[in-house]
Amino acid sequence: MVTIRDVAKESGVSVATVSRVLNQTGYVHEDTRKKVMAAVDNLKYSPNEVARSLYKKKSKLIGLLLPDITNPFFPQLARGVEDEMQKGGYRLLFGNSDENAEKEMDYLNTFIQNNVVGIISATNNKTKTNYKDLSIPVVFLDRTSSDYPSVYADGKEGGRIAAEEIVKRGSKRITLLKGPAHIQPAQDRFQGALEALSQSTVDFHVMSTTSFAFEDAEKWAKELFATYPDTDGVLASNDIVATAVLHEALRLGKSIPEDLQIIGFDDIPQSSLLFPSLSTIRQPAYEMGKEAATLLVKLINKENVQQQHIQMPVTFIDRNTTREVDAHG
Amino acid sequence: MVTIRDVAKESGVSVATVSRVLNQTGYVHEDTRKKVMAAVDNLKYSPNEVARSLYKKKSKLIGLLLPDITNPFFPQLARGVEDEMQKGGYRLLFGNSDENAEKEMDYLNTFIQNNVVGIISATNNKTKTNYKDLSIPVVFLDRTSSDYPSVYADGKEGGRIAAEEIVKRGSKRITLLKGPAHIQPAQDRFQGALEALSQSTVDFHVMSTTSFAFEDAEKWAKELFATYPDTDGVLASNDIVATAVLHEALRLGKSIPEDLQIIGFDDIPQSSLLFPSLSTIRQPAYEMGKEAATLLVKLINKENVQQQHIQMPVTFIDRNTTREVDAHG
DNA sequence: TTGAAAGCGCTACCAA
DNA sequence: TTGGTAGCGCTTTCAA
Numbered sequence: 001m002v003t004i005r006d007v008a009k010e011s012g013v014s015v016a017t018v019s020r021v022l023n024q025t026g027y028v029h030e031d032t033r034k035k036v037m038a039a040v041d042n043l044k045y046s047p048n049e050v051a052r053s054l055y056k057k058k059s060k061l062i063g064l065l066l067p068d069i070t071n072p073f074f075p076q077l078a079r080g081v082e083d084e085m086q087k088g089g090y091r092l093l094f095g096n097s098d099e100n101a102e103k104e105m106d107y108l109n110t111f112i113q114n115n116v117v118g119i120i121s122a123t124n125n126k127t128k129t130n131y132k133d134l135s136i137p138v139v140f141l142d143r144t145s146s147d148y149p150s151v152y153a154d155g156k157e158g159g160r161i162a163a164e165e166i167v168k169r170g171s172k173r174i175t176l177l178k179g180p181a182h183i184q185p186a187q188d189r190f191q192g193a194l195e196a197l198s199q200s201t202v203d204f205h206v207m208s209t210t211s212f213a214f215e216d217a218e219k220w221a222k223e224l225f226a227t228y229p230d231t232d233g234v235l236a237s238n239d240i241v242a243t244a245v246l247h248e249a250l251r252l253g254k255s256i257p258e259d260l261q262i263i264g265f266d267d268i269p270q271s272s273l274l275f276p277s278l279s280t281i282r283q284p285a286y287e288m289g290k291e292a293a294t295l296l297v298k299l300i301n302k303e304n305v306q307q308q309h310i311q312m313p314v315t316f317i318d319r320n321t322t323r324e325v326d327a328h329g
Numbered sequence: 330m331v332t333i334r335d336v337a338k339e340s341g342v343s344v345a346t347v348s349r350v351l352n353q354t355g356y357v358h359e360d361t362r363k364k365v366m367a368a369v370d371n372l373k374y375s376p377n378e379v380a381r382s383l384y385k386k387k388s389k390l391i392g393l394l395l396p397d398i399t400n401p402f403f404p405q406l407a408r409g410v411e412d413e414m415q416k417g418g419y420r421l422l423f424g425n426s427d428e429n430a431e432k433e434m435d436y437l438n439t440f441i442q443n444n445v446v447g448i449i450s451a452t453n454n455k456t457k458t459n460y461k462d463l464s465i466p467v468v469f470l471d472r473t474s475s476d477y478p479s480v481y482a483d484g485k486e487g488g489r490i491a492a493e494e495i496v497k498r499g500s501k502r503i504t505l506l507k508g509p510a511h512i513q514p515a516q517d518r519f520q521g522a523l524e525a526l527s528q529s530t531v532d533f534h535v536m537s538t539t540s541f542a543f544e545d546a547e548k549w550a551k552e553l554f555a556t557y558p559d560t561d562g563v564l565a566s567n568d569i570v571a572t573a574v575l576h577e578a579l580r581l582g583k584s585i586p587e588d589l590q591i592i593g594f595d596d597i598p599q600s601s602l603l604f605p606s607l608s609t610i611r612q613p614a615y616e617m618g619k620e621a622a623t624l625l626v627k628l629i630n631k632e633n634v635q636q637q638h639i640q641m642p643v644t645f646i647d648r649n650t651t652r653e654v655d656a657h658g
Numbered sequence: 659t660t661g662a663a664a665g666c667g668c669t670a671c672c673a674a
Numbered sequence: 675t676t677g678g679t680a681g682c683g684c685t686t687t688c689a690a
Contacts, residue, residue: 001386001464003683014661019685026686027659049442050388051683053379055666057330061443064423070408072599075398082425091439094393094423096411110420113378114390135330214598243602250604269543270401270599273572275579332667343677348669355670356675380667384682 002043011039022047053115062090062296063111063119067099071212072240072268073285074122077141080289081120088297090117097123099182105130112136118296124183137299141292143184149299149308151292153283155185158314159192162235162263162281165316167200169323171233171261174204175224177245179237180211186237189265189281193235209237217244225252232260239264239271239280246274246321262321276320288312331372340368351376382444391419391625392440392448396428400541401569401597402614403451406470409618410449417626419446426452428511434459441465447625453512466628470621471514478628478637480621482612484514487643488521491564491592491610494645496529498652500562500590503533504553506574508566509540515566518594518610522564538566546573554581561589568593568600568609575603575650591650605649617641 004022008015013032020026021036028036039045053059062085066074082092093116095107104123108130111119119134122141131138131148140150166174176193179186197204205228209220221244224234236242242264246256254260256276264271267282291310298305333351337344342361349355350365357365368374382388391414395403411421422445424436433452437459440448448463451470460467460477469479495503505522508515526533534557538549550573553563565571571593575585583589585605593600596611620639627634 001683004685005683015684016661016663016686017659020660023685029659032659046438046442048383048444048683049439050379050382050444051666052685053666054377054383054668054682055684055686057666059379060439061422068408069398069404070598072401072404075401075404079397079399079425082423091436091443092423093390094411094421096408107420109375110378110389113375114420115377115379214602218602240602243599247602247604247606269399270572273543273546273569273576274603275576277576330667333669334667344668345670345677345679346675349676352669358675361675377667380682381669382682383667383684384669386682 001048002045003048004045006043007036007039007045010043011035057115058117059115060090061093061111061114061116062293063107063116063121064092064094065104065107065111065119065121065123066094066096067123068096070096072270073142073238073266073283076269076285077122077289077292080286080291081141081293082289084290084293085297090297097125099124101125101130108134118300120292120296124185137296139292139296139299141288144188144309149295149305151288151295151310151312152185153288153312154314155188156192156195158265158281158283159189159194159235160196161192161314161316162189162265163193163196163200165279165318165322166233166235166261166263167197167202168325169257169261172202173228173231174202174233174235175228175231176204176206176235177220177224177237177241178206178208179241180209183212186212189237205231209241212238212240214240214244217241218248221245221248225249234260234262236262236264239266239268239278242278242280242321243271243274246276246278257321257323261323263316264321267317271317272319279319279322280317282315282317284312330377331374332377333374335372336365336368336374339372340364386444387446388444389419390422390443390445391622392436392445392450393421393423394433394436394440394448394450394452395423395425396452397425399425401599402471402567402595402612405598405614406451406618406621409615409620410470410622411618413619413622414626419626426454428453430454430459437463447629449621449625453514466625468621468625468628470617473513473517473638478624478634480617480624480639480641481514482617482641483643484517485521485524487594487610487612488518488523488564489525490521490643490645491518491594492522492525492529494608494647494651495562495564495590495592496526496531497654498586498590501531502557502560503531503562503564504557504560505533505535505564506549506553506566506570507535507537508570509538512541515541518566534560538570541567541569543569543573546570547577550574550577554578563589563591565591565593568595568597568607571607571609571650572600572603575605575607586650586652590652592645593650596646600646601648608648608651609646611644611646613641 264280271278426433593609600607
């Protein structure tokens with residue numbers, strides 16, 4: 001390992017001087033600057049971030065906490081965060097919490113122990129207490145919060161749009177799937193859809209689901225059609241559930257979208273590759289990740305941020321699990 | 330921030346003693362141990378990993394380098410790595426390289442600068458030179474290497490199985506999709522399938538593709554059916570490409586699997602949710618991640634590892650894009 | 659414009 | 675069984 005002392009020796013100056021040229025701080029003569037840089041190149045020196053971090057009490061590390069990267073919505077978020085953070089030279093300390101409070105606390109702890117300068121969290125634990133006495137900025141992602149800066153999509157509006165679109169397109173007996181109670185964005189969608197549906201003249205019923213996992217999704221789907229065989233429109237709590245519903249409907253021989261319309265939520269990448277391709281409410285996941293990163297960096301730099309709560313727009317993606325708008329609608 | 334000095338003061342002993350109880354090293358009287366632990370609880374002290382890392386020249390950090398977490402195969406790998414690493418108290422410094430040599434080097438550098446004790450890399454860059462003069466263990470994942478420890482699935486065997494299965498099930502004019510040239514696992518699959526097909530009596534043609542991206546996949550699919558409209562069996566280079574092929578085939582009104590059989594590769598989670606669900610060659614991604622992590626931890630601990638190259642088994646998942654085995658086969 | 663030296667929080671050696 | 679202290683690699687006063 002080559003240290004700053006080696007560079008100092010090689011270039012015949014003190015470590016203090018080397019440090020000055022590396023950090024571009026304080027005066028240093030152009031000639032000695034060149035000597036030092038030459039030595040740096042020579043020895044292929046690169047500074048030990050750990051030592052830096054120890055002295056300055058701040059690193060170039062960001063903690064990123066996700067519920068589960070295995071859920072297809074999150075890789076996009078993560079990528080947005082990473083790509084933006086990369087620009088500022090920040091690196092990611094990464095963990096999945098599985099929405100488990102203990103794991104969450106564990107990760108938070110090690111983030112702190114490793115001197116991260118900021119945290120982005122996309123978990124949905126009720127107990128925000130973990131974040132209470134953190135001395136570094138935290139941005140919540142895919143989650144609203146009045147107490148903390150946050151970046152999230154307009155779930156309520158998304159739910160409303162989904163409901164309106166499916167009604168406009170002629171579904172009369174709609175099933176509204178209510179996502180897990182502890183996932184706040186899922187509840188927002190639900191509320192939005194519920195309001196819109198209530199104001200419409202169609203029949204609808206609500207079915208609760210308790211997870212977003214692949215394995216469970218197919219189970220809900222079967223249950224749905226067993227319980228409500230004549231439903232002609234499903235508002236799913238996300239694209240995974242929508243996919244499972246679509247799959248099951250096709251298995252039962254239903255024509256999509258003629259017999260049954262389906263609208264998902266999220267617009268995960270594979271939704272467009274389904275057949276028929278899935279109509280859905282798009283959340284701009286990648287951009288949300290970027291926004292969260294941008295916001296966090298500003299907070300880290302103690303810049304004045306006017307907008308601590310960034311709501312991202314949501315759009316209806318009209319693919320092939322929905323019909324044309326009903327002219328008589 | 331509460332430091333070891335605070336704990337020492339609070340418990341009326343020296344920092345050396347506190348360190349000893351924290352690390353369970355050297356003698357310490359039970360009574361003083363209790364006093365110290367009480368102080369630790371009291372002050373909610375947790376050791377500064379950065380200081381530790383600086384002194385010991387080793388951290389509890391692992392570098393994980395992936396091509397692109399947005400590709401649905403990788404979240405599984407990442408999760409396997411994380412879950413296994415968690416057990417040993419290791420945390421992940423995480424980055425996506427996009428198979429870009431510069432990004433890869435960048436990440437490798439910062440991994441080193443942050444004192445990671447080991448690296449898991451799933452990138453497919455030819456230039457392994459980056460890894461040459463690393464003084465810490467590296468495990469390659471989803472990639473073979475004679476020079477370095479590695480964990481990978483038996484791609485060649487997978488390709489062979491896929492070819493044999495599609496032939497056994499009666500396809501006569503098979504299209505073999507050849508994945509990107511620089512992705513070695515893709516080439517292994519291709520070679521395996523090519524061999525098996527060559528030894529069979531069916532017609533087949535090869536079509537090259539140059540990426541695994543969602544956006545490109547649909548393009549290949551269209552091109553495939555434009556060029557070979559009468560193909561009755563497709564061996565795709567992975568499940569994403571297979572999904573696009575399936576999508577396009579259905580769009581063209583083909584019956585699956587009657588008119589056309591399709592076999593993918595990877596068995597990404599959403600493959601079972603397609604309709605018809607996708608027959609594919611399964612790589613045990615999660616387990617591969619775990620294996621890689623286990624191997625790396627052994628290497629870090631300088632345990633004697635007999636097996637530095639771990640080849641994972643691959644299995645045919647018989648779903649609904651393939652027919653029954655042809656009795657006249 | 660430069661260098662000496664203190665000190666970031668911790669571990670481990672040596673002495674008591 | 676305990677404590678003093680050097681030192682990990684770096685940055686930043688302070689003095690020269």
